[in-house]
Amino acid sequence: MSRNQARKDTKMRIRAFPMTMDEKYVDNIWALLKNAIQEIQKKNNSGLSFEELYRNAYTMVLHKHGEKLYSGLQEVVTDHLVKKVQVDVLDALNNNFLLILNSAWSDHQTSMVMIRDILMYMDRVYVQQNNVDNVYNLGLKIFRDEVVRYQTINEHLRHTLLDMVAKERRGEVVDRGAVKNACQMLMILGIETRQVYVEDFEQPFLSESREFYQTESQKFLAENSASMYIKKVEARINEEAERATHYLDKTTEEPIVKVLEEELISKHMKTIVEMENSGVIHMLKNNKTDDLRCMYKLLVRVPNGLKTMCTCISGYLREQGRALVSEEGEDGKNAITYVQNLLDLKDRFDHFLHESFGNDNLFKKMISSDFEHFINLNPKSPEFLSLFIDDKLKKGVKGMTEQEIETVLDKSMVLFRFLQEKDVFERYYKQHLARRLLLNKSVSDDSEKNMISKLKTECGCQFTTKLEGMFKDMTVSNGYMEEFRNFTSQVDVNLGGVDLTVRVLTTGYWPTQSATPKCNITSAPRAAFEQFRRFYLAKHSGRQLTLQPQLGSADLNAVFYGMKKEESSESVGASSSKGPRKHIIQVSTYQMCVLMLFNNRDKWTYEEIRSETDIPEKDLMRAIQSLAVGKIAQRILHKEPKNKEIEPSHVFTVNDQFTSKLYRVKIQTVAASKGEAEPERKETRTKVDEDRKHEYPLFIIYVFTIICFNRSFLCIMKKITCLVSRKEHEN
């Protein structure tokens, strides 16, 4: 419509052009072009006229004689390559073969560029319209078929190249340039594919290399040293890769390296890894970090290589780990050493991981799963780990800086991650934390809180609510004590000389025995505690406080009048030259109750003590053991007969000859850092099992007491720490 309007006066006319041309004229033109092409092939090109030749080729194509030109060209090029080049190369089979072939190739390239240029118009029009090879590629194909793939030449070329590579592998010097030229030629002859190079050289090269390295791997293995083998393989791989990049085609690098990997690594990796006295285990045992790194680097190249190595290392690691966790010494392993050994083992393997295995994920996972495997073989692991941490967080130990403690705690957390029974750990951790808090043994609140936050990060807040609750109880209790002291000083309440410290503990946060043990607390501390109870309940009606004697402690002022010498007990009554010795004795609430009896009477049988104090058998036994048959320097009581066993009829008296270099004497309760005794362990387990059934119950508060008082003869000043528990009466 509008198109025609827009162009109304200016119609473009296309003239028709004559399409026919005299045959004879065409023949003449072609004869001229043919002659020119032959001259170019003879390198006589300088006298030719580009303009004329191009114009002639143009004329032929324009007048639809493109086919004549194209097929003519094909003929002339073939003729030259068959009659001249092929013959020349064949003549040189035994003499400078590669050089002659390379120079024929380079001449061919030069002449084809010129021919392509004068026939450029044919490339643009005829070649495209008929979808045939362009001039240059046509030349390549003819050269490929008539020269390079002419059977005799083809075989000879392959042999020559392979032979040169073989010579070089044996250490001889070869003409790398000639090999490189030939390889480039094969690549170019493929015309945008690698086909010619692959078929005529790469495939035979790879299969010959495979054979060569099959033999060589046997030679290497015969030397029977894994690390030597690895070094040789590495060198060979580098050598072949370098050969490929420098004078073969660089695409060969990948396949040739793969051949080497298969022949030298994959096929023998199990042998190398497991080689006795030089394999992986040998390297691990002797800390051969560098060798391990080399092996890693080699095996990482092949499928399943790392797996093979991992399996072997894992076997060794599990063996080591199992030995550490199952060494049940006579008395059970010391928890600290137990954990320390595990940490050391972990450090050692972490070292390998960083230094030799490049932090490879597979190895990382393997180490983790192995540790998880053996750490859980021993059901005591959670307890021991908690004890280990306890040891690090306890006051007055080995002068570690906060930073060092932090590092150790971090490492412990790694072990913690491996634990399956994290709830068992929690249970112990709670006990140990309680002990640290109640006995005021923590090295610092910061470290404790730090540890709890680590646990929180690992397991979430539910895991640590109770632990944090314990901290809160401590703070709140300090507040109560402050108020209580103010109150007593203002109202002038008589505490009977007892310096009382009470900790009010929330039930559920703190570890307690299932039933509060009975204990007849001596009257003075009991009276002091009753004051506190009244004070507390006045502030918080509806709560219930229960005393927890098994967690308390006391400081007693004691005076010993006996001879300093370790003479027989008969001389107790004799005059002493040196006068009385004063000590402060730190004991548990139970022990306090026992010792206080001796203020009333000199001699008590075990049975009498038991019935008087009403302390549970097990606790009493432990309390008395520490006092009478424990360390020499702690024997406050004297036992008759003098043996380790304690029976109901055995008689106890005060050891008047007690001496100590220290003014303050702490009575160690037996079996502390060696872990729980078997029955208690069972109890802990039962509790954990219960907890697993239903998580945390009601709201109870425990109170802690420290009582202080003194008296004559033994004149014991006591600082008692008791436990009181309180129940909230809920509506």
Place this chain on the structure above:
Amino acid sequence: MSNYFHAMFTSGMKEEQNNVINVSGIDANIFSTILNYLYTGKSHLTIFNAQDLIAAAVYLQIETLISLCEEFLLSNTGTSNCVDVWKLGVTYNCELLKQKTWIYIVEHFKSIEKPQLLSRLEECEVLNLLHEDNLNSEDEKDILEFVLEWITANNCEVDSLKRLIKNVRLPLIDQTSLTKISHKYEKFRPIIKTALEEQSNKEDSNLNNPRKEKAFVVLQRTSYMLGISVACYSLSKKKWYTLSSNKACSGGTGYSTCSRNEEIYLSGAKKMYKFSLTENLWTSLKDMINGRQCHASGIVDNSVYVLGGSSSMLNTTMHDFSVVPSIERYNITEDVWEVVGEMENPTYDSAYATVKTKIFIFGGAIGCIPGVYVKDIQCFDTVSNTCTKIYYNLPFTLSLATACTSNNDIYITCPSGQIIHFNEESSPTLISNTKGSQLMGFATVFHDNSLYIMGGYSVIGETDFIHKFDLNTRKQIRMSNLKLPFTKNTNEYSACAMHVSRTLLSNNTIV
């Protein structure tokens, strides 16, 4: 510039040494024009020298000049010379010229001056024409007559006719016309008869379907109402036809369309629909992964891509103009979506167009402030799946515009009425600066070297006019006899020019 001279001066032949070179075969005037072009870049093409110039440019292998000549020749191609120009393209193997003139011949078949067709075409070329499903002819009988005329004019043998007539869709010609023609060409009567019998026996043959004709397919949607209506304008019959509407589509205000052959893909919200012109049927396809509105879309190979867009209207909170950055690909054969990338600068309300394997995104809004638009062009390459900004801060507002393509050329019509031309070889240029009211929701279609700008609404009202912008004269006119066939209701349009089966257009005329 010239491969010829480059080869000549590096040939190692006489010319490398000689100071004087004789170039024979090129007219001195033409050679001087070429020299001028080589030095200044100016081609001075006229309808009188174009043929000689392209011949010389091809001879000397000056590719840029060849392109200029091709474009010039194309713009001067009409029904009186298209066959000659096409022949010129064939002789010098100029791809663009060949392709475009061939399409021209096919589309204008019925109006091409007969002598050209009869005298210039060879048998195989006639055969190729007959193969064209889109060969533009009202009635197949015209094609049969053309074949018979061509045979007669070229004194061809009967065998030629036998070969050709197999591709004439004889069953479509009514009996009266057929008898009349057979009567006229008495000596060919048996051949026509045999051919007709053969064709009638082949049931599933394409020969029973009429050839297609070019038509505008327009999709209309009213804001805030369900459904998409489709109308089709037959360029030959100059009439509108109703096609199947999509009643379920609630693509939101900003659906996006793209088309190929005889299919239109429409996406919006999470939905994706296909409208098949051959079946006149809407199909609901798999939902896209990330819903979006006002996004860009395009078809490359067998995949539909959706790019960017806004998620705001999806949850009816008007203040949330969040942009969806992802680019998703829908595989048409496998009916699966996958996310293939992200826009470099995620936008919505952009114009978009697809050329070969690249989807171009023009301008668009980027953030939560309505009315703030970028002036960039981004290109998503579907081969590498990467989106890159190719132009920054252009001096035009490209947002809310619509783009349409013709081969490699993209024409962007801006709300202001400005028209911008862009292709990969040349930077965006303003080709029309007519300032109009700020229209939105209009559609543009490229047809026959013109842009048709359809409908649109603005603050001052809505139009159902169609404007035609002639790319040769760069003049815009309002089509006096052509209006959109929809009731004004703040309509939004998208449109494309497609080849439509004539059967589809036989019913449902809109008056």
